[in-house]
Amino acid sequence: MSGFKTVMLMSALTALFMALGYTLGGSGGAVIALLAAAGMNLFTFWNADRIVLSMHHAREVDEASAPEFVGLVRELAQRAGLPMPRVYLIDEPHPNAFATGRNPDNAAVAATTGLLSMLTREEVAGVMAHELGHVKNRDTLIMTMVATIAGAISMLANFGLFFRGNSGNGHGNMLAGLLAVIVAPFAAMIVQMAISRTREYGADAAGAQISGNPHALASALAKISGQAQRIPNPVAQRNPAAAQLYIVPTHVSELFSTHPAxxxxxAALHDMAAHMGTPAASGRSSRASALSPVAAPSRRRSSALDPLRRD
Known part of the structure; x- marks a missing residue:
């Protein structure tokens, strides 16, 4: 994302903070909101990844606690020419993954246990390669900053509605109520502008190149997209702005979806595979991963990377 577009995004978010501050405290409230927004922007630049990971209750893993998963990410990072990111697991049945961090040197990737238990090793490789594609394309800073700040704006709007609801000021009640209704969707629109749908296509293309297997990523998307809509995601339900972090969208309004269909x-991945000359997988094949000569054991229905070691 260009520096100009980033500045415009943060200016719009700051303007929303100031509007809400004015609603709560007049011109003095707007000034306080401006100072708070400036401080939050600076804090988020350095800490957005920690905030997002904490919001998901993600736990960091290493070769000792999750050797196959971490080893796979290490192989992919080497293929991508990236520093090894920190690796996290989220103990949730919801199948999804995301990347975060202000730059490739401070990146982190996370996946849910639901995703690892659902996919084959090759499919997990495709998903994590997609997330490393976001890191390589330097999408992660703006993704995490926007998710964090848009969520804060929504909470501030709700606070303003509650505060004014007890103030006895009818005009303030009406204005605060209007802001509370429109700010959250407007914040989601800003997210959509900041993380355009072309970003996902770009990460898909980068992930297919990194893993060397566009069909595996396509197969993973087909498997998890329906389940991601069906299985509740508590974080996205509390903070809809977080939905733009994931590899597939959760159950949010299609009007504000940041992901292409x-x-x-x-279809784009299959076209890419045809240009790369990558053969399509046949059925539930146990053929070796593009990243490893060892096939996942065919007796296991769950992923070879299942952190729960379920048979």
Whole structure:
């Protein structure tokens, strides 16, 4: 994302903070909101990744606690020419993954246990390569900053509605109520502007190149997209702005979706595979991963990377 577009985004978010501050405290409230927004922007630049990971209750893993998963990420990072990111697991049945961090040297990738238990090793490789594609394309800083700040704006709007609701000021009640209704969707629109749908296509393309297997990523998207809509995601339900972090969208309004249709992404990946000359997988094959000569054991229905070691 260009520096100009980033500045415009943060200016719009700051303007929203000031508008809400004015609603709560007049011109003095707007000044306080401006100072708070400036401080939050600076804090978020350095800490957005920690905030997002904490919000998901993610736990960091290493070769001792999750050797296959961490080893796979290490192989992919080497193929991508990236520093080894920190690796996290989220103990949730919801199948999804995301990347965060202000730059490739401070990046982190995370996946849910639901995703690892659902996919084959090759499919997990495709998903994590997609996330490393975001890191390589330097999408992660703006993704995490926008998710954090947009969520804060929504909470501030709700606070303003509650505060004014007890103030006895009818005009303030009406204005605060209007802001509370429109700010959250407007923040989601800013997210959509900041993380355009072309970003996901770009990460898909980068992930296919990194893993060397566009079909595996396409297969993973087909498997998890429906489940991601069906299985609740508590974080996205509390903070809809977080939905733009994930590899597939959660159950949010299509009007504000930051992801292209999964079917279009899958079609683009198959086209890319045809240009790369990558053969399509046949059925539930146990053939070796593009990153490893060892096939996942065919007796296991769950992923070879299942952190729960379920048989």
């Amino acid at each position: 999964t079917e279009k992404r899958i």
